[in-house]
Amino acid sequence: MNLGAVIGQMELVLQQLQLHCLKIGSVHTILKIVRIHKFILSAVHLRNIYTAQTGDSAYVWNIFSGGTITAGTSTNAITVTWNVAGNQTVSVSYVDPNGCNSTTTNYTVLVNNCNADLSVVKTVDNPHPLIGHSVVFTIVATNNGPYDATGVTVTDLLQTGYTYVSSTTSAGTYVPSTGIWTIGNLNNGASETLIITALVNSSGTYVNTATIIGNQPDDNSMNDVSVVEPSPTDFFIPEGYSPNGDGVNDMFVIRGIDFYTDNSIVIFNRWGNKVFEASPYQNTWNGKSTMGLRIGGDELPVGTYFYLLDLGDGSDIIKGTIYLNR
Numbered sequence: 248m249n250l251g252a253v254i255g256q257m258e259l260v261l262q263q264l265q266l267h268c269l270k271i272g273s274v275h276t277i278l279k280i281v282r283i284h285k286f287i288l289s290a291v292h293l294r295n296i297y298t299a300q301t302g303d304s305a306y307v308w309n310i311f312s313g314g315t316i317t318a319g320t321s322t323n324a325i326t327v328t329w330n331v332a333g334n335q336t337v338s339v340s341y342v343d344p345n346g347c348n349s350t351t352t353n354y355t356v357l358v359n360n361c362n363a364d365l366s367v368v369k370t371v372d373n374p375h376p377l378i379g380h381s382v383v384f385t386i387v388a389t390n391n392g393p394y395d396a397t398g399v400t401v402t403d404l405l406q407t408g409y410t411y412v413s414s415t416t417s418a419g420t421y422v423p424s425t426g427i428w429t430i431g432n433l434n435n436g437a438s439e440t441l442i443i444t445a446l447v448n449s450s451g452t453y454v455n456t457a458t459i460i461g462n463q464p465d466d467n468s469m470n471d472v473s474v475v476e477p478s479p480t481d482f483f484i485p486e487g488y489s490p491n492g493d494g495v496n497d498m499f500v501i502r503g504i505d506f507y508t509d510n511s512i513v514i515f516n517r518w519g520n521k522v523f524e525a526s527p528y529q530n531t532w533n534g535k536s537t538m539g540l541r542i543g544g545d546e547l548p549v550g551t552y553f554y555l556l557d558l559g560d561g562s563d564i565i566k567g568t569i570y571l572n573r
C-alpha cells in the first residue's frame with residue numbers, strides 16, 4: 248500500500264478565506280479558514296476531497312479546468328476527480344449564518360501525476376484448440392511504473408465459445424461469472440498471473456479479451472487490453488476421398504490432425520498389405536502407395552482401404568475404413 252506516498256506527493260494547502268460581508272450599508276471582513284485536506288484514490292484518476300467550514304450555506308464550488316466535481320455539490324465538502332496534473336484551481340463561495348455572501352475565492356492546488364502504466368498480456372496454449380477439449384488462457388498483469396498501483400483489476404469474461412472449468416491466480420481472486428480478477432495492490436515492477444482453463448464449445452464467440460485498470464492515471468493505454476482469438480477446430484475423419492486431380496477431395500484430410508503432432512498412421516489394402524504410412528500424418532495421402540518401388544509411388548486402385556491411426560496422445564488407436572474413388 249503506497250497511499251501514504253501518494254498523499255505525500257500532494258500539496259497540502261491551508262489558506263484563509265476573506266469574506267466581505269455587506270451589511271447595513273457597511274463592509275465587514277470575516278476571516279474563515281478553508282482547509283484542503285485528505286487525498287484518496289478512486290478508479291481511473293486522482294480524487295481529492297476539499298472541505299470548507301461547516302455551518303454556512305449555499306456553497307458554490309467551481310473547478311475551472313482539469314477536473315470535475317463528482318460529489319458534494321452545494322455542500323461544504325466536495326470530491327474532485329482530477330484528470331490533468333499540475334497547478335489547478337478550486338474556488339468556493341458561501342453564505343454565512345448572518346446571511347452574508349462570501350466572495351468567490353480561488354485556491355491553487357497541485358495535482359501530481361502519480362501514474363502507473365499497467366499492462367496486460369493474454370496468451371492461449373493452443374490457437375487451434377479442438378472442440379470439446381480444454382484450452383488454457385494465461386493472463387499476466389504488470390505494473391510498469393513508475394508508481395505503485397492500487398485497486399488493480401483485470402476483466403476477462405469468457406465468451407459463449409467457452410465453458411469455464413477452473414482458474415488459478417498468483418494473487419487476488421477471479422470470479423468467472425463476472426470475469427473480474429481483483430488484484431488490489433500491484434507495486435511498480437510487479438506482475439501477477441491468472442490462468443483460466445475452459446472447454447471449447449462447438450459454437451459461440453471465441454474472441455477473448457482482457458482489460459486492466461487501476462486507481463492511478465495510466466498514460467499508456469495501448470497495453471491496457473490484450474486479445475486472443477483461437478480458431479477452434481473439430482476432429483473428423485472422412486469415409487472417402489477422390490484423388491483424381493480435380494481439386495476436390497484429392498487428399499485424405501483428417502480435420503484436426505495438426506493438433507496431434509505425435510500422431511502416426513498406417514494404411515492397408517484389402518489384402519492387408521501396407522500401402523501408406525506417415526508419422527506424423529499431415530494430410531498428405533494422395534492415393535498413391537508409398538510402399539512401392541516406383542519413384543512417386545504407385546496409383547492405388549479404387550476400393551476400400553483400412554487405416555490404423557495413433558493420435559500419439561495416449562488414447563486408443565483409431566481403426567477405420569476409407570473408400571478411395573477416382
Ligand SMILES: [Ca+2]
Nearest residue numbers: 364365465467
Ligand atoms: Ca497502460
Ligand SMILES: [Ca+2]
Nearest residue numbers: 489491495496
Ligand atoms: Ca477429387
